[in-house]
Amino acid sequence: MDFHLLNILLVEDDLTLGEKLTDFLKSFGHDVVHCGDGDKAFEAFCDGRFNFCIFDLMLPGIDGFTLTERIRSRDSYIPVVIISKRNHKDDKQKAFDLGVDDYLVKPFDPDELLWxxxxxxxxxHAPLPSGNVAAPLSIGKFTFDLNRQMLLNGSTIRRLTRRESEVLKLLCTRKNQLIKREEILMQLWGDVDYFHGRSLDVFISKIRRYLKEDNSIRIDNIPTVGYILKEGKS
Incomplete structure (x- = not known):
């Protein structure tokens, strides 16, 4: 299957592993820049044109968590995959709460990283299908432009990440109806993994903050079941 060729920032302080992964990913056509510490990685990111990041957590200089936060503050769209020996639930939860897209525990087969x-x-990076441009959606006093990933309120424009847009789209298309957690997770992540569930909770919290300017809108949580985007006075 043909897929998007990437400009990857790989941050791994194990020189042997870093070189092995760099050569492996380049053999599939990707452009890879390998950095051995967090500070140099952030400098490289600011100077480069990357569209995919792979970070270890335990790094010289700033660690992988801080690096993720700094890069996310500059580019909220860029995907981040964590590779780490740290297999603790708290580390995984923190990483997913920061918005990483995947977490792979070392040691791993390079093929699994590629998959x-x-x-x-x-x-x-999937483009919108030709002829399938979605019409803007109305949410209270907001307009949600899915194609441009924007939430508009008068002259105020908020750019959403792709994942935020996907979550909000599902809630909007089922406005005032319960949508189950499992359905959201399967549609957007492809499984009902605990850590993806924590990520979903984070995205819901962010969307609530974005919509709080209109008190006629709220997202109700039905514990262990799902969410309802409600529009209209209670």
Missing amino acids: RIRAVARRI
Whole structure:
């Protein structure tokens, strides 16, 4: 299957592993820049034109968590995959709360990393099908432009990440109806993994903040079941 060729920032302080992964990913046509510490990686990101990131967590200089936060503050769209020996639930939760797209525990087969990169790239870089441009959606006093990933309120424009847009779209198309957590997770992540569930909670919280200017809109949480985007006075 043909897929998007990527400009990858790989941050791995194990020189042998970093070189091995760089050569492996380049053999599939990707352009890869390998950095050995977090500070140099952030400098490279600011100077380069990357569209995919792969980070270790334990790095010289700033760690992978901080690096993710800094890069996300500059580009909220770019996908990030974590590769780490740290297999603790708290580390995974923190990473997904920061908005990473996947988390792979070392040691791993390079083929598995490639499969995960392809899966994330297909979701994030897939263009809209020709002739299938979605009409803007109305949410209270907001207009949600899915094609441009924008939430508009008068002259105020907020750019959403692709994942935020996908979550909001599902809620909008089922406005005032319950949509189950499992359905959202399967449609957007392809499974009902605990950590993807935590990521969903984070995205819901962000969307609530974006919509709080209109008190006629709210997102109700039905514990362990799902969410309802409600529009109109209670």
